[in-house]
Amino acid sequence: MGIKYMKHVKFIVFLCVLTFTMSCGQQKKYIGYKVKEGETMRIIAKKFDIKTSDLLRLNPDFGRKPGVNSIIVIPNKKRKISGDAINNEVLKDKIDSEESIKIEKEELLAELQKDFVVYEIKKGDTFYSLTRFYNVSQEEMIALNPFLLEGLKVGQIIKIKPLEEGDTTENHIYEDVIEENTSLKVALLLPFKTNENDTIKAKDLFVKSRLANIVTDFYLGAEIAIDSLRKQGIQIDVNVFDTEAKGTKINNILSENDLNENDIIIGPLYSEEAELVADSVKIPVVFPFYSKKQHLFSSEELIKTSPEKKVFREELTTYIKDNFTKGNLILVGDGEAISNNASALMKQSLEAHDSISLVNVLKPENGYIEKERFLNILKPIEDNWVILTSDDDVVVADAINSLISLPDSTHVRVFAINKGRAFDKIANSKLASIHLTYVSDDFADEVSASTHLFNRQYSKKNNALPSFHATKGFDITYDLLMRLASGNSLKDTFNEGASYRIETKFDYSENPLGVSENKGLFIVQYNKDLSLTRLK
Numbered sequence: 001m002g003i004k005y006m007k008h009v010k011f012i013v014f015l016c017v018l019t020f021t022m023s024c025g026q027q028k029k030y031i032g033y034k035v036k037e038g039e040t041m042r043i044i045a046k047k048f049d050i051k052t053s054d055l056l057r058l059n060p061d062f063g064r065k066p067g068v069n070s071i072i073v074i075p076n077k078k079r080k081i082s083g084d085a086i087n088n089e090v091l092k093d094k095i096d097s098e099e100s101i102k103i104e105k106e107e108l109l110a111e112l113q114k115d116f117v118v119y120e121i122k123k124g125d126t127f128y129s130l131t132r133f134y135n136v137s138q139e140e141m142i143a144l145n146p147f148l149l150e151g152l153k154v155g156q157i158i159k160i161k162p163l164e165e166g167d168t169t170e171n172h173i174y175e176d177v178i179e180e181n182t183s184l185k186v187a188l189l190l191p192f193k194t195n196e197n198d199t200i201k202a203k204d205l206f207v208k209s210r211l212a213n214i215v216t217d218f219y220l221g222a223e224i225a226i227d228s229l230r231k232q233g234i235q236i237d238v239n240v241f242d243t244e245a246k247g248t249k250i251n252n253i254l255s256e257n258d259l260n261e262n263d264i265i266i267g268p269l270y271s272e273e274a275e276l277v278a279d280s281v282k283i284p285v286v287f288p289f290y291s292k293k294q295h296l297f298s299s300e301e302l303i304k305t306s307p308e309k310k311v312f313r314e315e316l317t318t319y320i321k322d323n324f325t326k327g328n329l330i331l332v333g334d335g336e337a338i339s340n341n342a343s344a345l346m347k348q349s350l351e352a353h354d355s356i357s358l359v360n361v362l363k364p365e366n367g368y369i370e371k372e373r374f375l376n377i378l379k380p381i382e383d384n385w386v387i388l389t390s391d392d393d394v395v396v397a398d399a400i401n402s403l404i405s406l407p408d409s410t411h412v413r414v415f416a417i418n419k420g421r422a423f424d425k426i427a428n429s430k431l432a433s434i435h436l437t438y439v440s441d442d443f444a445d446e447v448s449a450s451t452h453l454f455n456r457q458y459s460k461k462n463n464a465l466p467s468f469h470a471t472k473g474f475d476i477t478y479d480l481l482m483r484l485a486s487g488n489s490l491k492d493t494f495n496e497g498a499s500y501r502i503e504t505k506f507d508y509s510e511n512p513l514g515v516s517e518n519k520g521l522f523i524v525q526y527n528k529d530l531s532l533t534r535l536k
Contacts, residue, residue, distance in 0.1 A: 034157070035070045037147060048074055067121070067153025069145070116144070116159040121152050124175050128450060132500040133173045134160045135534055172497030174506075179487035183235035186481065187259055188222065189250075189267035189277065190215050192242040214469045215269070218288065221466060221473025222266070224457050228478065234485050243268050254280050263484055266477060271297070278302045284490050288476055300514035303490070305476050305506070307519050312418045312439040313389075315521045317346050319536060320385065320415070321353045327383030329356065330374075332399050334390035335363045342389040342417065364395055371402040380409045391420035400426055404433050413437065419524075432526040442468070442503040443522040443534050454502050475501035491516065 033044065041064045045052040056064070058073045066072055112118045117134065127138045142148045144159040192215055219240075226236050239262065243249050250273045259265060259277070264284045268274050271291040278285040278299035287294060290306035297304065320329075331347060333339035340363075347359045360377050362369055378384045386403060388396060403412050416423065416438040423431065423438075445451055454474060458466040466474070479501050483493040491510070498507035498520060505520030523536035 031074060032071045033074045035066045035068055035072060035155075037068050040065050044072070044074070050075060062155060067150075067156040068147035069157045070153060070155030071120075071157065072155070112157065112159060114163075116163055117161050119158055119160050121154055121156040121158065122175055123154050124177070125152055125173075127152065128448060129173060129500070130160070132445070132448070133498070135536065136161050174483070174493065174497035174499040176482050176499075177486040178232060178234060178482075179485060180233075182233070182485045182487065183237070184264070184481060184484055185237045185239070185262040186226075186477075187262040187265045187267075188219065188238065188240045189243050189253065189265060189269075189273075190219060190240070191244060191246070191269055192216075192219075193244050213467075214289075217467045217469040218473035220458070220462055221470035221475075222477040224454065224461065225474045225478035225481065228457070229481055229485070234481070236481065241267075243270075243273060246270050247272070250276060259283070264480060264490075266480070274302065275299060284480075286476065286480060288472070297515045298513045303480075303508070303516045303518075305518050307441055307521055308517065309418070311517075311519050312441075312521065313342055313346065315523070316387070316415060316417055316439050317349050319523050320350065320387070321356070324385060325355060327385065328360070328377070328379045329358070330360045330362060330377055330384065330386045332362045332369065332386055332388050332390065332395070334392040334395040336390075336392070339390045339392075346387065346389065368394065368398045369402065371405070374399075374402050374406070378406065378410050378412065380407070382411070384410065384412045385415060386412060387415045387417075389417060391418075391422045393422045393425060396422040397426060400430055400434065404430055428526070428530050432528055432530050435525055435527075437523065437525040437535065440522050440524045441505075441520070442471075443505075443524055443532070444471075444503045445534075451502055471503050475504040475506075479504075479506050 035044070041055050041059075041062070042052045045055045052064075055072075055074065056062075058075075059066070062070060062072055119130065119134075127141070130136075130141065131138055141158065141160065144161070145156075147156075148158065191211065193212070226238060230236055239257075241253050241257070243253065247270075250268060253259075254277065259281050260283055262283060264286065265277060265281065266286045266288060268277060269289065271287065271293040274285060274287045275297060278297075278301040281301060283301065284303055285299070285301050286303045286305060287297070288305055294304050294306070295308055329350060331343045333343045343361055347361060350356050350359050362373060362377070365373075386399070388399060390396060400414065403414060406412060412434055414434040414436050416436065419436075419438045419440060423436075454471070455465060458464075458470060458474075479499055480490065483490055483499075486493055494508035494510075494516060498505060500506075505522065506518055507520035508516050508518050511517055522534050525533050525535050527533055
């Protein structure tokens, strides 16, 4: 993601003259103009019989060669405005024009938005950020907008992809903004357990302690993020606290240190400690991993970086509603309370959709589901979508083994609310044969430049490739500190859009208690060649 400095304020000041009226019935002094292929400011100025210097003063962010489809400000050619009058009228009328700009933009975009997802290029946007957010390739974007072969230019209005059912133009990408001379203080509260682990030989430590692996990897990933942000001009002071064993050190840390001197706290790792810290400070407290108890959080200072499990179910339900047209839907559970509840909620929501009239539900009898019971429901020749609401090892394995052995005439596609541990025991070739599609809170784009850069930086510093937890440490730390570097409060930046980092999507909202929750998820599908494709 590129860096966007605060000079865009000047752009807004001048752009505010697009479409305003001084009084009822008065003509617009300025109008928006969409730049055409091959036009420069000199050509446009000549076209409208004004001075090039005046046009440049009206559009200070564009330069002499604005990008195709950029929207610039021009004097209304029906009004005679002298060069000397332009600056005076801009200063006089800019205050009243903000709402008018919105109207003008809507008029200019309305035609394209009937058939395409449309986006206006902003300073700091990159092909990577756009393709990552909208799940399209750079080649697809250029095919729709050939002028992008010359690169992205501020103000261009581009077609992202043809509009399909379920698409929306209301998506917003968070723009990375770094306020000049920004300095941040960060506290990391993690259970390194140095008082215990300093007696264990290094070669044995990470074999004996899974927690040591997780904490160390997370910290090393966070270090890479901090190094990267420092190179971008942000001054960052880091205070690291060892919280040691659960419940043993946290009170001492709180009593002996003024944590409010920091801008943000990342950690603690345990939910009870995170709540205790959040209740004791007036700054954001980041809970970095998922906990079954995190739904009980009530402090407005807490930030949950891992989505709740119910959000996984809701995301899958929405995807099925948006993409299922006709065929057969079957929910497969394990008969236990959690699975039964998930099946009931999904059935109710799906059957309320216009194109879905019936959803079948299968549960085990005598501990498993016989193949014949599937055959009694599945329909040959039609599409059969089977949704697993269980993470039970036996039920998942039995269901998948039954489904992959069906006749070729029976087309089956299998969905899972999340790819839990039960799927780790099943060969990927089997999962690929049924095009397993599941909800995930991480997705690695192995061919992206950002992924390769992070892998190189991490490997160079630590002589190893980053683990899942190392990447999470980078993503969480980089995203939150980058947002803070804008000079705005974190909660304000959460309202400005979703962000994508190396493997994680951050799309925050507040729950009724004021706790900030990340709801950023992916829909991922296995392909026949065992590769993974992000569908959403």
